[in-house]
Amino acid sequence: MTDHVVDLPPSPPAGQRIAPASGWRGFVSDWASDQTSFKGVSWGKAMMWVFLLSDTFVFGCFLVAYMTARMSTTVPWPNPSEVFALTIGGQSVPLILIAIMTFVLISSSGTMALAVHYGYLRDRRKAGALMLLTALFGACFVGMQAFEWTKLIHEGVRPWSNPWGAPQFGSTFFMITGFHGMHVSFGVLFLILMARKVLRGDFDTGRRGFFTSRKGRYEAVEIMGLYWHFVDLVWVFIFAFFYLW
Amino acid sequence: MSATTVHADPHANPNVSSDAPVADEAHQHHPVRLYFAVWGWLFVLSACSYMVDYIGLQGWLRWTLIVLFMLLKAGLIVAIFMHIAWERLTLIYAILLPPLLVLVFVAIMASEANYTLLTRVLYLGGGP
Numbered sequence: 001m002t003d004h005v006v007d008l009p010p011s012p013p014a015g016q017r018i019a020p021a022s023g024w025r026g027f028v029s030d031w032a033s034d035q036t037s038f039k040g041v042s043w044g045k046a047m048m049w050v051f052l053l054s055d056t057f058v059f060g061c062f063l064v065a066y067m068t069a070r071m072s073t074t075v076p077w078p079n080p081s082e083v084f085a086l087t088i089g090g091q092s093v094p095l096i097l098i099a100i101m102t103f104v105l106i107s108s109s110g111t112m113a114l115a116v117h118y119g120y121l122r123d124r125r126k127a128g129a130l131m132l133l134t135a136l137f138g139a140c141f142v143g144m145q146a147f148e149w150t151k152l153i154h155e156g157v158r159p160w161s162n163p164w165g166a167p168q169f170g171s172t173f174f175m176i177t178g179f180h181g182m183h184v185s186f187g188v189l190f191l192i193l194m195a196r197k198v199l200r201g202d203f204d205t206g207r208r209g210f211f212t213s214r215k216g217r218y219e220a221v222e223i224m225g226l227y228w229h230f231v232d233l234v235w236v237f238i239f240a241f242f243y244l245w
Numbered sequence: 246m247s248a249t250t251v252h253a254d255p256h257a258n259p260n261v262s263s264d265a266p267v268a269d270e271a272h273q274h275h276p277v278r279l280y281f282a283v284w285g286w287l288f289v290l291s292a293c294s295y296m297v298d299y300i301g302l303q304g305w306l307r308w309t310l311i312v313l314f315m316l317l318k319a320g321l322i323v324a325i326f327m328h329i330a331w332e333r334l335t336l337i338y339a340i341l342l343p344p345l346l347v348l349v350f351v352a353i354m355a356s357e358a359n360y361t362l363l364t365r366v367l368y369l370g371g372g373p
Contacts, residue, residue, distance in 0.1 A: 113280045
C-alpha cells in the first residue's frame with residue numbers, strides 16, 4: 001500500500017513527507033487541505049482518539065452530575081477518607097485501599113508504555129509479556145474494586161441510601177466506579193487478545209485478523225495503549241474528585 | 246500532498262490508500278529511560294496527593310494541591326504515555342480543546358446546584 005513512497009526522492013523523516021509545514025502554519029494548512037486533516041495519523045489511531053474524546057464527555061458528565069448532587073444536598077456528604085479506610089494491624093488507615101489501587105493502575109500504565117515501546121522495536125516477546133503483565137495489573141485493580149464494593153454493600157451502602165449521610169453518595173459511587181471498572185475489565189480482555197496476536201507474531205507474519213480479515217501492524221499495540229492510558233487518566237480524575245475532595 | 250498523490254498506485258482503493266502511513270512508527274521511538282522517569286513521577290505525585298488526605302489538610306490548600314497533582318499526573322500521562330507531545334498540532338488541538346467545553350458545563354451546573362441548594366434551604370426546611 002505504501003510502495004509509492006519508495007520512488008520519491010531522498011526520503012525525509014516520517015510525517016514531514018506528507019505535510020512539510022509545522023507549527024501554526026501546518027495547523028492551518030492541515031485543516032485547510034482536502035482528504036485528511038490528521039496528516040501522518042492512521043485511521044485506527046485517529047478513530048481511537050475520537051472514541052476517547054467521546055468517552056471523556058461521558059465521564060465528564062458523570063463527574064459533573066456528582067458535583068451537582070454534592071453541591072446541592074443539604075445533608076452532609078460522607079467523608080470518603082473514613083468511608084474507604086481499612087483497619088490494618090488494629091489501626092485505621094485512611095483511603096489505603098484506594099491508594100494501592102491507584103499505584104497498581106499507574107504501574108499497569110507504565111508496563112503498557114513499555115509494551116508499546118518494545119512493540120515498535122518489533123520485540124514481540126517483550127511486548128507480549130508486558131501486555132500480559134498490564135492485563136494482570138488491570139485484573140488486580142478490578143479485583144480490589146470488587147472487594148471495595150463488597151465491603152461497602154455489607155456496610156449498608158445502597159444507590160438510594162447509606163449510613164453516613166447524603167443518599168446520593170451511593171448512586172454516584174456505584175455509577176462512576178462501576179463504569180470505570182467496566183472500562184478496565186474490557187481493557188483487560190482486549191489486552192489479552194492483543195497480547196496473543198503479538199506473541200503469535202501476527203504483526204510479523206502478516207496474518208490476517210479473525211474479525212477484520214486485514215493485516216495488523218505493531219501500531220495496534222500503541223492504539224491499545226491509548227485506550228489503557230485513558231482508563232488510567234480517568235482514574236486520576238476520579239481519585240482526585242471523588243476520593244480526595 | 247501532491248507528491249504522494251502523483252505516485253500513488255492508480256489501482257489502489259482510494260479508501261484504503263490513506264490509512265497506512267507506516268512512517269508514523271518512526272517518530273514514536275523514545276528512550277526507555279523516559280518512560281521510567283514518567284512512571285516514577287506518577288508514583289511520586291500519587292503519593293503526594295495521598296499525603297494530602299493522610300495529613301488531613303483542609304480548605305483551599307487541600308483543593309489546590311489535589312487539583313495541582315491531578316493536572317500534573319494527567320499531563321504526564323497524556324503528553325508522554327499517550328505520545329500527544331509528538332503528534333501534530335492539528336491532532337493535539339482536536340483532542341485537547343473540546344474537553345475544555347466540559348468546564349463551561351461545570352460552571353452552568355455549579356450555578357444550578359447553588360440555586361437548588363438555596364431553594365431547598367428556603368422551602369424544604371433543610372439547611373446546615
